[in-house]
Structures are given as structure tokens and as C-alpha cells.
Amino acid sequence: NYLGVDVMVGHWEFTYGKERVHELIGKLDGEFISQNVIDNDPFSDNFEELIFPPYTIKEIGGAKIGIIGQSFPFTSTANPKKFTEGWSFALRHESLQEYVNMLRKEKKVDAIVVLSHDGFSVDQELAKKVKGIDFILSGHTHDPSPEPIVVNDTVILISGSHGKYISRLDLDIKDKKVAGYNFKLIPVASSLIPADKAGDELIAKWYKPFDKELNEVLGTTKGLLYKRDTFYSTFDSLIGMAIQDEMKCDINFNPGYRWGTTVLPGDPILKDNVYEMTAITYPEVYTFDLKGEVIYKLMEDIADNVFNANPLLQQGGDMSRITGASYSIKISAPSGKRISDFKIGGKPIDMKKTYRVSSWGGNLQNVGENLDEKAIRPVYEVVSDYIRRQKVIDIPLESNVKILDMDCGCPVKGATCT
Template sequence: MIRILYIIFISVLSSSLIMAKSKDTTITILQTADLHAYLNKHNELFVEKGKLKFREAGGLAHIKTLVDGVHKENPNGTIIIDGGDFIQGSGESVLSQGRIFPAIVNEMNYDLMIPGNWEVIYGKQVMMDIMTKYNTSVIVSNMYHEADKSALFPPYWITEKQGLKIGFIAYNDPEIPIRQNPMFSEGILFSEVESNLKSLITHLREGEKVDLLFMVAHIGISKQLMLANNQAVEGVDFIFGNDTHERVREPIKGKYALVLEPGSFGSFVGKLDLKIKNRKIADYRYELVQVNPKKYKADKQMQQIIDSLTDPYRSQMQEVIGYTATPMYRYLVVENPMDNFITDALLWKSGADIAFSNGFRFGVPIVPGKDGKQPITREDLWRMIPVDEKMKIGRVSGQQIWNWLEKELNNVFAKNAQERFGGWLVRFAGMKITFDSSKDMGSRLLTVEIKGQPIDLNKEYSMASCNRTGEPLHVLCRMPNAKDVEIKDFTLHQAIVEYLKEIKVISPRVEGRAIAVDLDRNYFSELPEVNYKFR
């Protein structure tokens, strides 16, 4: 009897394997990325026929409806992943130290998540406490405990769908300790992507015998494309990219892999349908699905969980601190209205010659209503500046400023993708520059004016920026060797609130503080070599 049952079992198993090998199947992978704690629907910017358009998008309850609908269509072949920067970017996140997120993530039923560069914002232990409470697999292939060099999370994940063995590896940006406040990532070691990439691919392809292999990378579009053209990535089918908030609508083809990236803030979900024949990808279809709240109604249970967890902070978040009469947004690479407002406030409060802010990519539009103005709330302030550091003022020479600007320009426009770093161009008030982005490092900057006068390379100027806890006192916004540096007793938020109390209604615009002579004034990110443009 046992022998008969064994023969039947082997026959059934063999039949299923033969079916998996011969039957055409579909694997669907849904991706969210860089949510930045935007739990509810919000205003979003779109570029349509060269014009800026604003309308509502996003909201996790709406995403839940979207992904549940896709899962229902292909219940045995759908995988839902998130590529990091999920927990940072809102006031509720800061005030709860991210502890509202496990219940939210678990209701979303993700299959796989990875930490992004901002998951470390509340420190290593808080990150570990939060992510180990997720009822989903969390992986990253290049983050380790500094004390014993052991991995923070498993380096890969394998699942089986439709009789296929599917593997994932994941990489976070190894430059996190430089990009962000050093204290955020204390106790964590990062390795370069290539340090174990080939060995992991070999292990999964040859050792684990996976049929499909994917990489989830939180290192930015340029470096993800560079990886796709690197032979070390051979064996990976698709790179699910994250970090730079790019809206990739057609997979970008590299020599060895294809690259995707599904925008940010939950405004889009990437949907990759793979047609599988003989255990290999025979064809694919990709769609960047806009999360239209009118089309995808909010999932009631998901919305109730979000509301209950954020309700303790609601009155504080809804406090009105000022008004804007013009749309405020980021997204533009060279200059934008939102950061002009922020640096104006920092300059006003500090009394310095020039004020700087980082070229952050997060922050959704604030758009005036029919009455011609829109309240700016505490929630908006946290979204614009989710790290409320104290201000820092010091003295730097004109030559230091010139050299530093050349380096900052290279961080954004370097021809070698490996040299590109962080967000968009650094933002400032009290200064104007012109440059040519097409030139080489050290030759891009054309003119610099400070307080309406050409920069004097031998003169010292007072410079205001944020204090990044953990970095040396002499460093101002990544510029080293400042003199007479002082950490002020007020924070960035306090400076902005006081400024709005004084000005009451602001009207920030793109006004030519930074002009690239070779680029459009409203220049969005693009990769001309692969015909990609943000829209």
C-alpha cells in the first residue's frame, strides 16, 4: 500500500513539474517604492504636453484596492514588493518614531520589502524593531551589524509561484553614512554592491536552481542602469529600482538586465506581467499604473487602520502655519518654488549672507484653491523637512564656495553614473549661479553672485545650513573647513514658522537663482542615452 501511494505521489509530482515546464504561465510583480510615509491621497504633479498639471493621487487604502484586484486576477502568480523608504517623510512618522507602520504594512500583505536609505532615520535599533514586526520577508544583501559583521537581514528570498522557483536579491545604497546624518546609520556596515553580487547570483542560479531572478535596488536610476550594463549582474532578469522617484513607463534596457522604477509617494504602482514558457521569460508587459483615488476606491479596513493610528497626531498636523498664493513643488532638478521658500526663510532667520538646503526629492505639491491661496500646515512642514535639525552658521571663503559648488554640480550631472550622489542640485538663497551641466567636473560653473555682487574668491561669507548630527562641526551642508561655526538654538521648523508668521502669505516661484545655460528652465530629470524623461 505504501509503495502504491509513493508511486502515485511521484507521478503527481512529475506531472506538475512537466506542466510547469510546458504550460504557459503568467507571473505578475507589483512594486511600490519611496512611499515616504504618505499614507493618504495627496496632490501630485504631472507633466502633460509640456505643462504642469496637479491632481490627487496615491493613498495606501487606494493602493490596497488596486493590488487586491490584480491579485484576484492571478492569485497563484502575483508577488507584491516594496523597494524601501516606506517609513520616513511625515509628521506622524516622526512623532511615533515609525511605530505606526507594522500594522499598516501587515494589512497591505506585501510579499517582500527592503530597507531604503531613509529606513535608518530613527537609528539602527528602531529600524530593526519596526521591520522585524512586518509579517513579510525583509531582505538586503549589503547591510551588516558593525559589532559582529553578521547580516541585518537575509541576503535573498526565494518563493514558488505557478510551479516556478523565483529568487530575489536586494541592495541598499552603501553611501548612506555620507548622504545622511552619520548618526542615523551608526552600528551598521555597508558593502559595495559588487562585493557579493556575482556570488549571490551564482548561488541562486546554480545552487538553488531558481528559474527567475530579480534584484531590488535602492541606489538610484543612474547606478541601477549602470548595473544593468555590468556583466556582474548577468543572470538577473529585471532590476526593480528605487530611490530617485523616477517614473519609468517603459523598461530601460541594459546589456544584461532591464531596469524599472515606479515613481514615489504611492502615486504609482509598477505592474510587470511576465509570460513564462519552458520556465523562462518568453515575453513581458509593463505598466506604470497611476493610483487614481476616483478609480480605485479606498479599502475600508485599510483606511480604518490608517485613521486609527494617525488620529492621535491629527490636530497637530492640521495646524495652519501660513499660506501660499502660488503652487509649491519640488521635482525640478535645478531650482524649484518649494525650496526657494525654505531657503528664503532660513536666510531671513539667520541673517547670513547665503543659506543652503539639501536638494531633497520628497515633498508633494501644495496647490492654491479657487480662492487663490492654500493653507500650509504642520503636516506640510514635516513633509518638506522631515528632519528638524538646528541651524548651523559659519564662515567660508569665496574659493571654498566655488569649489564646493563644482562638487555639488558633479553630484547631479556627473557623466560617470558612479559619481552621481544624493538628490537634485543643492538649494540656496542670497546667491545666484549660472553653469553648463554638459561640461566636465571643475568646468561647469560660469558665474556666482552673492547678495547681487560677483563672488570674491578671497572674501569670507557667512553661510547658514542645517546641522547634521554626527558630522564634524566644521562641515556645512557637506562643505568642510568652515570657520567660526556655531549651532544656533533654533531649528529649521522654528525658522520657517516664524517666517510665515511674519510674511503670512508667500508666493514662491522659479526665479533664476540657478540657471543651466544648456537646460530648460523647467528641467526635469532625464537619461538621454536611453530616451527617458520624467513626466
Template structure:
């Protein structure tokens, strides 16, 4: 977690837009009290079609992190305001398609698709799940494309008479071992790691099996950490 100042600093360097309809100023002494922190949506004209994109930030940010990092900002699901933006983009801005760019998490986005009407696609993040096929909830198509640059997704839309009549989706894994490393990036990482070479290369033990980490899925390294904590704390059960 970076904190509000660092977030604004990074967004200032972003070569793109940062949008979110569910982060609000809740500092009663602020001039922006109860106003949105970020623009809620963006409209893109692509291939002759008008696409409305609404941002949805992780709604539990303030409870999943130390309060000091988000003090003065309010995070929530805010399905009611999301529905208002969907309706406004349809009726006033005359968009042909509505996409929600979401960091809710896959299970929460499934509920979003049930409660908010008129969303064509949800590009779902946070839980890091990849799925080669879209998941359809009511009339909303949910796309989940993994994380950490492991995949690239392609979504092609066929739009006629102000609505999506067909689409195609492809999830493509990135063969990172075939892509040449970026020299500047490698040098920077080596520079950061250099002061800790001794600690990072100290042998702490030997395992008979392979220890690996697989993001949100089960992994042997997660299992080892859980068992080590369980042994140290003398408890009967650990939740990974």
C-alpha cells in the same frame, strides 16, 4: 534616518521579508564582524516558476547620513558579492529568473546592469523616477515605478525551459482622489498635527503664483527655498 535599533524594530513589524546583500557588520568588537546584517536573498515559487530575489540597499547610506545612525554597519555597492549570489542562485538553487530589488538609484542601477551578468530584472528605487516603459541595459530590464504610492507596477513573466522568454510591464497611476480616506489614518494625523495648529496655519506671506513640490523634479517651492537661502546668505549661485 531612523538608526539601527529603530530599523530592526520596524523590520520586526514588517509583514514580509527584508533582504540586503550589501550591508555588513564592520564593528571589530562584534561577534558578527564582517557578517551580513540581513538575509541577502529570497526565493519565491510563483505560478510554477522559481524566482530568486536579491536585495540591494542604498550603498551611500553611511555617507549621506550622520555617522551615529549607522555606526558598526558598512554600506557599499559590492558588485562582486552580488555577482556571486546571482551565480549561486542560478547554479545551485536552480532559479528560473533573477530579480534585484534595488535602492541604488536609477543611474547606479544602469551601471550595475553593465557590471553584473545574469540579472533578468532590476526593480529600481531611490531616485523616485517613474517610467511607463522598461529601460534595457545589456540583457537586464530595469523597472522604475515612481514613489510614495503614486503608481502600481505589474510585471508578467513568460518562463520556459528555466529562462525568461518574454515579459510584459504596465505602470498604472493611482487616482488617490478617488480612493476614500482611511478614517483611522486621518484621525492619527490630526492628533499629531493638533499641537502645532497655530504655527502651521500662520500666514507668512502671499504669492502670485502656485507653490508646489514635485519630489525630485523641478518645483516652484524648491525654487523659492533656493532663492530665499541665496538672498539670506548673500551668495551668487544656489544649487537645487
């Protein structure tokens, strides 16, 4: 409400659970809309009905703008089902087309905007399937695009993540349709723009009861600690080292999300920094057995989820970050043939061997055997204890993943470095 959000859709909010989501929406000054979330509980009075309003209409500058909501369509597979049991998430481009048609013909809107958390590449495919959308305001994949992508006359915009950018879209509406537009992606230079006093005060108010805990100095870091990139990050490596140290596992899997505040070399590592990187609503670390062949297939499945040539089969996120292992990957290879030179503990993976595996932030424990229930702990406590013991953290920047068909992380024409 402080930010003045008029309309929003969801993803990680759903991991608070259905009741909490509805409670928070009740406190929102703006509107929460989604045309792609329906009730699929056969015993519910609202079976196959929408959970949220599918669209809203805003009158802005004399123009009538129809806004259709698209929450993350893979929520129930990317996150534990227990949080949204009875709700069905999907892309639902057929019903999206119906709402576009209805807003045009019945509501007589001047422009149609889809507010989306599908992901940038998925939204480009969506624009090929659904006709009549003027703009898609895309999200989920954290991409900043200074110039719009235009697909079948639909303009797709995406504005990065973590408050690094704010974008402005101006529409020229003539004769009940979009005659032109102007878009600008504006970097937010925090070193140049002073903090908003009201914002600082609001944050201080909610942090105050927890200041002592959050400001505990656990240790210091020699190098940069971050949770970004597609395959490797130093904070993920720290988390994995902490888990391996306590759980004595052969290999550890961290979830591939990217958030949290980067800690600069020489800076103290606060308990708040650890929470920023790990404090999800399912933080438990599980330790169990998996066969080598299951681990290898799992890595291929994750790679296909991230890099499938069909964006509609990509479910977002990045590769799971692993510690205790290394591998090479050819992104452009066919499904099931991307991973090579897979080593665990410095030795080639043995498909028949049983490995001790730890993981958190997912459902991998459900396919494992011999789960150590006594060892289950929240990941933020495991990491905090490890930093306290080590006192000084020194994580290498060098990745444990070798990309065979990409020389660097700076794609140029054709998304291939030259």
C-alpha cells in the same frame, strides 16, 4: 503591513538609527533584505558579516523566483554617519554576482530579480557588470519609465515615486527560465480612484493625538508650493527665506531631496505641510562661516555628485537648493568646471571673503568656523514661525539657477532639448 509589502530594501529608514531599524523590521510582516550592508565594526562579534538576509526565494504561480536586496549604497555618505556607525554600505557588485550564481546553480531558481535602491542610472551600470539578472526593480531616483530599459539581457524597471504609479510585471516561465514578460506602468489618478476606507481609518488613528498641532493654519500661499525639480523649488525657496530672515546669513543651503505634499495657490499652509517638507531626524539649522572659495568648490563637488558622466560616481539626490545666491551651470562640462556666474547677494562671489552660511539636513557645518551654537533650531520651527509672521506667502516660480546646456526640463532624444 497595511500595504501588503512582501519584500523591501532601505534608504531613509536608516536615518532612524540602527536600533530603531531593527525594531521596525521586527514588526514587518514582509522581509527586509540587503546583500550590500555589512558590519564593519572591528570590535563586533559580527565583523564583516551581513547585517540583513541578502536574498529571499518566493514561489509565485508555480515559479521559483530569487529576489536579491540592494539598499542605497551611499547611505553612510549621503546621510550622517552617526545613524549607521559600524555598518558599511557599498554597491558590492562582486558579491551580487556571487548570489546570482548561487541562486542559479544551487537554489535552481527560475528567475532572478534584484530589488534595488541604487538609482536608475546606477542600476544600468550594474547590469553591465553583473551577469544573469533577469530583472532589476529600480528605485531612489523617482523616475517613471513607461518602457523598460534593457542592458545585457537584464530588464530594468522603475515606477516613479510618491504613489503616483503602480506597476505590474507578469512573467512567462518555461523550462526553468524567463521566456517572456509583460510590464505596465499604471498612473494612480487620485481624483478618479476613491480612497481606501481602511487606509483612511489607519491614517486617522495615528494622526489623532497630533491633530491640533498638525492642522494649525500658519498662513496661506498665493502661488504653488512644491519641493521637486533638480535645482529649484518654491518650498525650498520659502525654507531658505525663513532661515535667512532668522539667521541673518548671506547664503543658505537646503538638502536636495524631493518629497512632501504640494500646496496649491490660495490654500492654507498647515503645520503638517511644513513637517512633510522638513521633518527628518536631523533637522537642525546651523549657522557658521565659510570662505568663498570653499563655497564655490562645494557647489562644484555637489554638481559632480549629481551629474558625473560615470553613474557609479553619482550618489543620488539633486543639487542643494540655495537662497541668497544664484549661478549658472553647464551640466555637460568637465568636473570642476560646471558652475559659472556665481553671485551671493547679487554680487560676484569673492573667493577670499568670509561669508555667513546656514545649512540643515547635511554635514556642512563640520567644515565651517565660528558656529553659532545658540542659534541652532529645528528647521520646521524656523519655517513655521516665519509663515506665522508673514501670514501670506508669495514665492516666485522663477529659478535662481540658469542651465546653459538645457532649454527646458523635458528631455527628448539624447536627453537634450531641441
